[in-house]
Amino acid sequence: METPIAFIIFKRPHTTEKVFEAIRQAKPPKLFVIADGSRAEHPGEAEKCEATRAIIERVDWNCEVIKNYSDTNLGCAKRVVSGIDWVFSNVEEAIILEDDCVPHPTFFPFCEELLEKYRYDSRVASISGSNYQLGHRRTNYSYYFSIYNHCWGWASWRRAWQDFDIYMKLWPQIQAEGCLSDILEDYKAVRYWSNLFQSVFENPSDQIWDYQWTFACWIQSALSIIPKANLISNIGFGLESTHFTSKKVSPYINMPTEVMEFPLKHPPFIVRNLKADKFTQQTLFKQTAFQLIKQRIKKLIKPK
Structure with missing residues (x-):
């Protein structure tokens, strides 16, 4: 393996260790580690952060950390x-994993080959493992093209x-000119994403x-690559999760992974798979999910 990996960690040693072991098997030549600091108002968090960072010290292959x-x-x-x-100020391309996204071993060569193939093709912005x-x-x-850039394990x-x-x-400006209608071609999807982007803005x-x-x-107008089979399992749902503290929030918890052949x-073409994208919009981004997102945003901006 020649591609550097960016590993984003925080305070969950139990999930970090599982992702680290997958990285250890891949043996990247460079490992960029991004870690957030603890919050004083959360007792015991500093110790969890320290334990999580200690896992990185176990690198035992030829690797620049x-x-x-x-x-x-x-x-x-x-x-x-x-x-x-910071990572992209140092390297031109990278595989990015968070501390709760466990990849199948074939995720790494999948990303590496496609990073090279589409390196100079601005029509493609990301490679997803999900x-x-x-x-x-x-x-x-082996993969198709989508407007949805899933980032539970990506490059x-x-x-x-x-x-x-x-x-x-x-x-x-995008909103005023109605550009989402050209991108999504479905009024329900346009309404969903317009409301979401407005809330975030x-x-x-x-x-x-x-x-x-x-x-x-x-x-x-950039597309993302989606593998034909799932290559990432998110194990981070629960009380320690930043966004989703209940398993009921998402049906995508602990999704099984498959081998990429x-x-x-x-x-032989770079064309969005409309059928797949419609399914994604109607399941992952359905209206009931938007209500949960609104609650999430309100909770995050609530005065302390």
């Missing part, structure tokens, strides 16, 4: 964004990340960054 540890708590959004900014089609096979190739390039803006300054939070990443990709079978 580069650390970016915050002494203070920046919050999920600022820590993740500043960390990824597949949320719930068993539906959407392609005869990207500096050239794509440079369009990211956590404050979504272009949103008022009006109420910037120190916990939300992934919707802004989706927005950044959309306004550049090699050599990869590349599609």
Whole structure:
């Protein structure tokens, strides 16, 4: 393996250890570690952060470990964004994993091959390890293209990340010109994402960054690669989770992973899979989920 990995950690040694073991098996030559600091108002959190960081000291392969540890708590959004900014200031491309996203071993060569293949193709912004089609096979190739850039285990390039803006300054113009209708082609989806983007724009939070990443990709007409089978299992739901503290919130908890077969079978075209995207919108991003997102945003901006 030649591609560097960015590993985002915080205070969960039990999940971090499982992801670290997967990284250890892959043996990347460079490991960028991004860690947030503890919160004084959370007793015992400093010890958890210390225990989590101690896991990184177990690197026992030929690897350059580069650390970016915050002494203070920046919050999920600022820590993740500043960390990824830092990674892409050092390298042109990277595979990115959070401390609760356990990858299948074939996730790494899958990302590595596609990072090289689409390195200079601005039509592609990210490579996802997650597949949320719930068993539906959407392609005869190894992957398909989507407007949804799932980020539970993903990879990207500096050239794509440079369009990211956590404050979504272009949103008022995009909204005024009705651009989402051209992207989504469905009035329910347009209403859903318009409400969501407006909420994020009006109420910037120190916990939300992934919707802004989706927005950044959309306004550049950039697609994401989705594997034909799921390669990531998120084990982070529960009381220690930043966003989702109940297993009932998402049906995607602990999704099983499958092997990606090699050599990869590349599609001979770069066209969005509309059928798969409609399914994603109607399941992962259905209206009831939006109500949960609104509650999440309100909770995050609630005065302390």
